[in-house]
Amino acid sequence: MATEGGPSILPVPEIGAGRPVPLPPPDPLRGAAFLAALGRRLPGLPIRTDPVDLEAVRRDETANLHPPLPLAVAAPATVGEVAEIVRLAAAYRVPLVPRGEGTGLSGGAVAVAGGLTLTFRRMASIRSIDEADVVAIVQPGILNAAFKLAVAERGLFYPPDPASYEICSIGGNIGTNAGGLCCVKYGVTREAVLGLEVVLADGSVMRTGRSIVKDVAGYDLTRLIVGSQGTLGIVTEATLRLRPAPPPKLTLLAFFGSLAEAGAAVSRITAAHVVPCTLEMMDAFTIRAVEDYGHFGFDTTAAAMLMVESDAPGPAAADELRVVDRACLESGATFTVTATDPAEADLLRQGRRSAWWAIERLGVARMEDVVVPRSRMAELVAAVERILAEEGMPGGTFGHVGDGNLHPSFIVPRDDPTAEERIDRARHAVYAAALELGGSVTGEHGIGVAKRDWLERTRGAGAVRAMRAIKDALDPLGIMNPGKVLPD
Ligand SMILES: Cc1cc2nc3c(=O)[nH]c(=O)nc-3n(C[C@H](O)[C@H](O)[C@H](O)COP(=O)(O)OP(=O)(O)OC[C@H]3O[C@@H](n4cnc5c(N)ncnc54)[C@H](O)[C@@H]3O)c2cc1C
Known part of the structure; x- marks a missing residue:
């Protein structure tokens, strides 16, 4: 077994191979070895461990949660860096928390003990706006409002508009399947996502969907990832459906x-x-x-x-x-x-x-x-x-x-x-x-950590069993935002 300066790195099962392995409790030595390995493999990656920086990513906007400080916070700039981080995190059994702007209201982005929080402000560009296909390709860190403005300058419209649109990111919107004010007519975020680039728990990169508005090949993995609150993979790029700009309201x-x-x-x-x-x-x-x-x-x-x-x-x-x-x-x-x-x-x-x-x-x-x-x-x-x-x-x-x-x-x-x-x-x-009254405990903010105890009462035991099976298959080591969405 290879070692990287300290504790042994462990084998990483491929997605879908084998049985789930329980995540060990946080261990400072393993955490330090992981960060050292990360520094060696990705010398340009900003990694912060200062308590002030950790405090800034500890919580989201949900009151009365008491998350711990994370091990560190890192800001990758490319999908390659995200994939390398995930591979090392899997090898060192270090949990990962993808974080947008932390405006969430269910605790989805709050820190995890011994975990590495990933922010995406260095992955916040618009790759393309295609007026012929009426789609755009963006990185997760871009703010909803900035993206809306950019497409509006081309006479186009990106409908999803959470009330927080000026301060939340597209990655976070995809993470929560955000709703907003005009969903009543245009639907929630899921309706606007045509495809995703996702780094899975073994560091492999999966693409779901592309710049086409109809596509029924196989299972709809785009919809599976949208709203999964970072528990199944890390979104590094999104292909979004646009519309012609409507007249003034x-x-x-x-x-x-x-x-x-x-x-x-x-x-x-x-x-x-x-x-x-x-x-x-x-x-x-x-x-x-x-x-x-x-x-x-x-x-x-x-x-x-x-x-x-x-x-x-x-x-x-x-x-x-x-x-x-x-x-x-x-x-x-x-x-x-x-x-x-x-x-x-x-x-x-x-x-x-x-x-x-x-x-x-x-x-x-x-x-x-x-x-x-x-x-x-x-x-x-x-x-x-x-x-x-x-x-x-x-x-x-x-x-x-x-x-x-x-x-x-x-x-x-x-x-x-x-x-x-x-x-x-x-x-x-x-x-x-x-x-x-025949409703649900969340319409748009997600289960996060705040409502995990209500998931089974809302969806039923059978549905939660199926969700667990999906989670175990896609994240056998349990490193992807553990403790979120699914009950223990
Ligand atoms: C004043 C206010 C008004 C709001 N109004 C609305 C509203 O109208 N409608 C609505 O739906 N919500 C609303 N919200 C909640 C919140 O803004 C949304 O949930 C938003 O989508 C969160 O985006 P964020 O960038 O802050 O993400 P975060 O809170 O940082 O993260 C949200 C979730 O997405 C995951 N995530 C983030 N980035 C990625 C990634 N790259 N890959 C995978 N997972 C990722 C995180 O792990 C987390 O689980 C409001 C919040 C506030 C404070």
């Missing part, structure tokens, strides 16, 4: 005296077969928090607000919003208002995107992410209100109601020693309510 705001009326309006809009490009809701608490944060002109006396946007061409946009307007008024809206120019529409959308920042500054806050059939939205909202009342806890509810996807958010004073316990009680009650 028209925006309608509708204010309601109760959440139930807003819920009824959503059902009416859906039943009228209108598919706006955005259908978002904010409750009274969120409206007030957002207004305190940024003064967007929302009615702070309302119990709920819907934001509806149409990007339909020509007069169709105004026609769509007329139907929406009628649906809102028939459901009891106190008033509706339509943005008169694109700058005003942008400001209103910015107001909705600020919801989490507005709430987060009010205390220890946790944003949740549950989804129910759209017809059961009102029941979910009522359940959240009941849970908040039972806990005597303030909180705001907002989200992508057009998809049945809500973000109930809980707030506890910073000096409350029981904050974590109370938030945990509330969030578990919300998950249970979502499942009871």
